[in-house]
Amino acid sequence: MDELVQRLPFLCVIGTLVASFCMPVLARWKKELCAPLATLVSGSVFIVSIFIAHYVMQGNIIRYGVSGWAPPWGIEIVVDPITSLMIMLLSGICFLICIYSFAAIKHELERIVTGWYYAAYLLCMAGMIGLVISNDVFNMYVFIEVTGISAVALVASKGTREATEAALKYLLLATIGSGFILFGIGFIYMITGNLNITFIAQELDPVKGNYPFLIWTAISFLVVGFGVKSAFFPLHLWLPDAHSSAPSPSSAVLSALVVKVYIIAFMKILFIAFGLEIFHETFIRHLILVLAVIAMLAGSFFAFVQIELKRRLAYSTVAQIGYIYLGIGLGTPWGLAAGLLHILVHAFMKTCLFLCAGAIYYQTGRKKVNDFSGMGYKMPITMGAFTIAAFSMVGIPLFGGFISKYGLALGSLEADLPILILVIILSGLLNATYYFPIIGQAYFTQEDHAVHHTDGGHSEPKKFQRDQIPLSMLVPIIILALGIIYLGIFPGTVLNFINQTVAMLL
């Protein structure tokens, strides 16, 4: 039994990869089978990941050398509590988006690209899972490229002019980013002669006084590289275009998951390979804190001026990435735990918001936030979920976002930087300024002008109608909204996972 569980994370990646390569072939034969197969694969990975999480929660850590090679020579897979949580999150959200895609893909994409879309989708999922479970920096680079290229393919799959342009921009900047990461890995290899994170930590410890400049260079290259990849504020230029022009299921994956896995990988390298001493001694911590504060404020400001809903959500992601980096920069137990929790909560919120945006586009064809009057009556369930996610984004108690912001505030007290609480509150208020008008317009304004004209000026009393979108789009939205409330009221289970990891890292 133990041996089987040890192999499971590796099998998840391989299984998803194999399924992804089957997709284009399957699409030639029967296009209708692609979506069910992708759902089946992501669903079974989700079930397997629950098994893994259960095993890891009993205090075991999975360490598996791929194809029987012992760690310093072979590639090692390590699944600790946060990794198992991330696998569960990745496959779970991918599963929900897959269910949503059944109808959405038929509506938003040309029929001929369906097979290729699902191939890229599963490839992206396999890349993300591989990235979080890998304990080998070069293997991480390979998975970074797999995730990056397939994410670009997800954007480009729409085939419109904007989507192609955004995809090319994303591809070029992401390649520069991974070039920087590869360079940084090269410097680490120069210092230590190892690629396994555990062994790097061992080798680096006695010699770190001898190569201060080289360590500095390695960290700077990695910060720039992972910063571009995860859209850290001044390096976020590719994100708004790519996330707003992609089809809505892909924007949900890109915004909720793809930018986060890079942060997990970066955190592993920073905290485990380099260690806390280097983290505190070099000024990397101060850099991350300053940039995170700027990201939190500037991202929200940029979001405020956007008119298109998906663009607004994309800029909001830039601000939320700032929160996660703030947690890492604080480097205190509460700060780090809140940063990790925010990865999870934000994945739920942003997926929910993007899926709602897609559903609104599906039913009414509207994209601009100022056309949403009366939307709360036409699509009560979708707008209800949207409202829950937006409240959570602002940080209202009883919703998931509150817990992580509260944790960040506690973390900044621990780190003796109370001024950051002001920044967190200010950013939360800015979030309110760009989400609440949408909700207010949806529920509290008059009906459309168009309706007025057809009725001859009589405004009928507003009535709730059931959403005119397929059930397969509605169910994931409802599950995500319930998940946000669950995280807000019972965060204990998840925090338990996270605190185990934080205790290991700090």
Add this chain to the structure above:
Amino acid sequence: MDLQLFLLNFPYFVAIILFSMGTLIVLTQPNLIKKVIGINILQSAIFLFYIIVGDIHGGIPPIYDPNLPDALYINPLPSCLMLTGIVVGFSVTAFALALIVKLYIYYGTISSPNFMKMK
């Protein structure tokens, strides 16, 4: 400056200069094909860097020779890693060119300052 040390570490300087050049080309050139060339220069710089990291002064290629029991071989691992890097570079180039072909169909040009501007 110690000339001997400089000459010994000459390839590192070349790698850094090429890397900076590649990055600059990608970010500043309006022509999309030139941007792709910039990506290739950037990646070649990284390949060069890894190969020098694996180099040992006076080492011979790492092919086992039974006649030379105590020969000094260079470190083959970084060169092997770069095989993966080359494959990645190839696929990125192919993908970028495919996207550029599509953009050419839409715009009728591949060189416009309107591409890639910030919105």
